[in-house]
Amino acid sequence: QITLKESGPTLVKPTQTLTLTCTVSGFSLSTSGVHVGWIRQPPGKALEWLALIYWDDGTRYSPSLKSRLTITKDTSKNQVVLTLTNMDPADTATYFCALRSTAMTSLDYWGQGTLVTVSS
């Protein structure tokens, strides 16, 4: 059974750095063709893709947030970490991590999401 779980702070202050961890169980992140992505959703709004990391540590970022985002992977822990610097109230959202388990599919496994609120 493949599961993903996001963890991190639920409240951050403006200008702080957000660090979120996605822990994947039941599936190896070193499997060829795999990637893990981060997607966020402001309350009542649509999904927004942020970044992804491939099995071979290749990365891709949303251009609008690229200067603030970093995604890394710890294969030994089967975890993916997302950092977002200089947090703003506009970054308040539910943050999801999601797995593409083969090169032929799309984001087929998702974490439950974690709501992050940015407020002083």
Added chain:
Amino acid sequence: DIQMTQSPSSVSASIGDRVTITCRASQGISSWLAWYQQKPGKAPKLLIYAASSLQSGVPSRFSGSGSGTDFTLTISSLQPEDFATYYCQQANSFPITFGQGTRLEIK
């Protein structure tokens, strides 16, 4: 960036109805399109990938079609558990982009 535009933004339908949701890409994306279903407070669930491939475990009343710029998601006979918000997503080029969502409500 490739813009994904869904229509309608919301639709009301009854149990047993056939419903079609459209997604248009601002440029050609071949068949690199997925559809997701999201219920309130839950993560999205993959329904369709590669425009028309049904994800394992998804009921066969869901189907997808299209290629290039125009795509559709069809639910052949609505069931109570289908009332949710649906999103399309393109994976042809970065950045990956989602549509704005279509909310399917009970009439």
